[in-house]
Amino acid sequence: MVAPRRLRLGTDERRAQLLELGIKLFSTTSYDDISIDDVAERAGISKGLLYHYFQGKREFYVETIREASLQLRRLTEPDPKLAPASRLRAAVDAHLNYVQEHGPVYSAIYRSGVAIAPEVSAILEEHREVVMNYFLHDLQIAKPRPILRGALRAWISMVEGASLDWIAHPELKRDALRELLIAGYAAMLAKAIEMDPKTARSLENLLRRAGPDAA
Amino acid sequence: MVAPRRLRLGTDERRAQLLELGIKLFSTTSYDDISIDDVAERAGISKGLLYHYFQGKREFYVETIREASLQLRRLTEPDPKLAPASRLRAAVDAHLNYVQEHGPVYSAIYRSGVAIAPEVSAILEEHREVVMNYFLHDLQIAKPRPILRGALRAWISMVEGASLDWIAHPELKRDALRELLIAGYAAMLAKAIEMDPKTARSLENLLRRAGPDAA
Numbered sequence: 001m002v003a004p005r006r007l008r009l010g011t012d013e014r015r016a017q018l019l020e021l022g023i024k025l026f027s028t029t030s031y032d033d034i035s036i037d038d039v040a041e042r043a044g045i046s047k048g049l050l051y052h053y054f055q056g057k058r059e060f061y062v063e064t065i066r067e068a069s070l071q072l073r074r075l076t077e078p079d080p081k082l083a084p085a086s087r088l089r090a091a092v093d094a095h096l097n098y099v100q101e102h103g104p105v106y107s108a109i110y111r112s113g114v115a116i117a118p119e120v121s122a123i124l125e126e127h128r129e130v131v132m133n134y135f136l137h138d139l140q141i142a143k144p145r146p147i148l149r150g151a152l153r154a155w156i157s158m159v160e161g162a163s164l165d166w167i168a169h170p171e172l173k174r175d176a177l178r179e180l181l182i183a184g185y186a187a188m189l190a191k192a193i194e195m196d197p198k199t200a201r202s203l204e205n206l207l208r209r210a211g212p213d214a215a
Numbered sequence: 216m217v218a219p220r221r222l223r224l225g226t227d228e229r230r231a232q233l234l235e236l237g238i239k240l241f242s243t244t245s246y247d248d249i250s251i252d253d254v255a256e257r258a259g260i261s262k263g264l265l266y267h268y269f270q271g272k273r274e275f276y277v278e279t280i281r282e283a284s285l286q287l288r289r290l291t292e293p294d295p296k297l298a299p300a301s302r303l304r305a306a307v308d309a310h311l312n313y314v315q316e317h318g319p320v321y322s323a324i325y326r327s328g329v330a331i332a333p334e335v336s337a338i339l340e341e342h343r344e345v346v347m348n349y350f351l352h353d354l355q356i357a358k359p360r361p362i363l364r365g366a367l368r369a370w371i372s373m374v375e376g377a378s379l380d381w382i383a384h385p386e387l388k389r390d391a392l393r394e395l396l397i398a399g400y401a402a403m404l405a406k407a408i409e410m411d412p413k414t415a416r417s418l419e420n421l422l423r424r425a426g427p428d429a430a
Contacts, residue, residue, distance in 0.1 A: 158399070180407065
């Protein structure tokens with residue numbers, strides 16, 4: 001076997017490269033079947049150098065999950081260049097693309113991640129809060145009232161659960177799932193507005209400014 | 216300290232009593248802080264007898280989670296005596312009552328359960344399938360097409376996630392959360408029907424028979 005070429009990389013580049021490798025490894029191989037020796041060999045670096053970046057396999061795993069969460073956040077961040085009505089569709093599309101391309105990573109994060117390292121729970125919870133804040137920012141609301149928070153968090157869980165079930169049951173067409181999720185969002189937001197006059201009032205100006213496009 | 220009275224119970228009764236105790240213990244105390252000695256003492260039985268029922272703390276924990284899942288299933292099973300339109304409201308009410316009364320157990324099951332024992336994952340997945348089948352039975356559909364399955368499973372995840380967020384943020388009113396969840400269900404079902412003519416046709420007779428009450 002030809003040893004991989006040992007590239008000289010900067011610290012941040014090396015760390016990013018290792019996390020990319022982690023995403024690949026944990027997508028295809030179970031946690032228990034991966035050793036630190038494998039990781040070092042695949043990365044073409046010494047075990048000593050690997051330990052310079054991560055204390056051990058568990059920290060490497062947790063940081064890989066964190067990196068995957070950050071990548072997914074970047075991909076699904078609403079694009080301010082799009083019209084408000086198109087932003088949700090684009091974000092859901094980006095999310096489902098990610099799930100389709102990285103099903104094993106997504107499952108690893110959301111299904112088995114917490115079993116391997118309980119600190120994954122905090123990464124997931126932070127992810128949900130970040131995604132909720134994307135929506136709040138788009139709705140120009142700094143602090144949601146309880147109903148709006150409940151509606152958004154309920155919907156974010158719906159997206160997670162639907163994505164996981166889709167990985168296990170891929171016979172559902174991608175576009176159909178996207179439309180289901182968008183219908184769920186619209187219904188939750190409409191119900192929150194209907195039930196809470198204060199939330200409705202904070203959105204009035206936004207809806208007026210957005211015009212018919214916002215429907 | 217007065218030792219608890221040692222009752223003579225049948226095997227099934229004793230097991231049921233131990234699982235009830237498990238639900239109480241794991242609601243108030245973290246897994247790591249509970250010992251088999253505590254459990255035996257609280258149950259008023261010898262450690263030897265406890266090991267007769269459960270191989271150890273982990274099996275006791277897993278069986279406690281299974282029992283909690285079974286209790287929640289029994290509570291949320293749709294009541295055929297109710298009109299179709301009232302069944303969902305009653306089931307969601309029963310679910311939210313459970314979450315309100317047993318928040319720590321519910322969190323333990325859905326947030327930290329898998330971290331303690333990976334087999335909890337299979338219990339949760341079975342729970343979701345059972346709840347989906349309640350709905351399919353009510354809709355008189357034996358095998359859902361992918362869109363309907365996706366819609367129902369998405370909604371079930373929404374209920375889980377909204378419940379967990381509600382435990383952490385109880386300022387949301389119970390009835391408001393119930394109405395949000397019902398609106399989510401109605402929207403998902405309506406979208407599945409709209410997108411899939413075959414699912415729509417299998418529900419036509421049911422909707423016709425149910426009359427305006429089903430709206």
